[in-house]
Amino acid sequence: MTEKLYYADQYLQEFAATVTEVRPLAGSLWGVVLDRTAFYPEGGGQPCDKGWLDGIPVSAVYEDNGAIVHVVAERPVGQTVHGRLDWERRFDHMQQHSGEHIVSGVFGDLFGTENVGFHLGADRVYIDVTLTELTDEQTAAAEAAANAAVFANLPVKSEIVAAGELAKYHLRKRPAKEYANIRLVTVEGIDCCPCGSTHVAASGEIGLIKIRGWERKAGATRVDFVCGGRALADYRLTSAVARELSTRLSVPVEEVPAAFARQASKGESLNRLLQSARQELNRHLAASLYDEADELAGLRLVVAVVPDATPGELSDLARQVLARGRAVVLLATGSAEANKSHLLFACTPGAAADMGGLLKKALQATGGQGGGNAHWAQGGGSWCDSLAAVLAAARKDVSA
Ligand SMILES: [Zn+2]
Structure with missing residues (x-):
């Protein structure tokens, strides 16, 4: 021993x-x-x-x-x-663990919950309580009561009690097993339960208790919180983020959410505008590609490398070309910076060779993946600096 x-x-x-x-x-x-x-x-x-x-x-x-x-x-x-x-580690555990007694006691007192789980990890502390829903008002009330217990600097006492004496105590939970003697830990007026861990001597040493959030967890509610040193680290982080956002948005911290919502809605309308401008551009591009393309046996052969287009924009362009008449469309796009390339081969159904087979062959050259059917196929991979040559080879196959 x-x-x-x-x-x-x-x-x-x-x-x-x-x-x-x-x-x-x-x-x-x-x-x-x-x-x-x-x-x-x-x-x-x-x-x-x-x-x-x-x-x-x-x-x-x-x-x-x-x-x-x-x-x-x-x-x-x-x-x-x-x-x-390693005292920093131990004292952190004492702060979080003693804080856990207070948060559990407060939840039990305010909402009649039981604590059915506790986790103290390097980056997260939580308890699971028997609640199915937790409102912002309840969270605020629990946080206020927990911090009031800290500010009151209540003694945190431990004592060994004989099993027969337990009935005299108002316990938050029963001992996990039958013992002759049980170590009880009491935060005066807040919590009393069997516990064999280490705690601070008075609640003031726990420092600030902050509930960071909650989530539903198998019939219970998981309440995340931080105490003392971890609360300070959390406050440093969140206030640095808030200051940064406030500077960037040029508004006081308390107006950041509204300013952010305004920016997001502005961004959405700009996106819509950009999308319709791109569609308009594609209509013109499709017209000029179709009009200037070589004709072979009643089919226009449209071959183009379109810089910095998304796969969706490439598809839109192909549809616009095909809408103008019978054609074979061989398109490619890519970005060396993003290390991406994308190919799209399409034709008027039944008009020409198998686009899926053609794409497979082209992708062997670019080292990508993709597939499709006889009249529409697409795929891509990492950046390829010879997209024009890949398209020229595919064009040759179509002509043959
Ligand atoms: Zn304890």
Whole structure:
């Protein structure tokens, strides 16, 4: 059994201990067991501590039958070691985890929900609560109550209670298993539940609690939140984004959404205008391509490389040409910058050779993919600097 120093003092960052066992682990790693440790092993939704034993990095910590195993890549030399926690990591876990007690307690108190899930990861903290819907008003009320509990700087206490005594406590949830003694963690007036993790001593240390969003999750609602240092990082990020948008749109931050909506609607009308201008341009281009094309056995042979057109614009152009009369249309477009090329072969149905077969052959030269039928085929791939030559070869096949 390893003595758990983090229960006596959750703020202990350094300690001396005796090595009681060193076990070989997979991947040339070692598991160091000590007589006492301040390293919290993974458990109760809280990730394990990291840190150093005699300067050797501890990459993971887990509990195995009462022994706390510190995973290291190098075997410590002496019988005694000096342990030091990565305190930034541990304190972050203490802030998020203690915040979780408050958010869960507040949700239970305001909406009668139960907490049915908790996750504390490197980039996300959430709880799952028994709610099917959460309104903005409810979120705001829960956030306000949670922060009021922080501002009140309430004591966060832990105590070991005999199972028979539990009835005296107003517990948010029952212990997961039957134990003779249970460790209860209480945030005065907010939350009381069995918990074996590490917490701050008073709620003020949690810092700001911000609910970032929620989503439906299998009959429950997943509530995402951040506390303390993570809330500060989140505020820095969102305020930097807001400032940037405000500068670019030349409006105060609070007017950004309205200004953005105006820009988006302006963009949509410009797009519509651009689209109709392109269609108009295609009508003229189709007319001149058709009028100037060579004629072969009553068919116009229209061959053109159209720079920087989209596949949709190429299709539109082909349809416009075919609408003018019997024709074979061999079109290509592409952009060296975007490393893309696109081919479209079409003809008046039944008028000429198989367009699908012709395209397949052309795509072998450009290294792309595509397909179609006898009178309409298209495809593309990466940029090809000899699109004109590819079309000329296809034209030769059609003429033959
Ligand atoms: Zn806890």
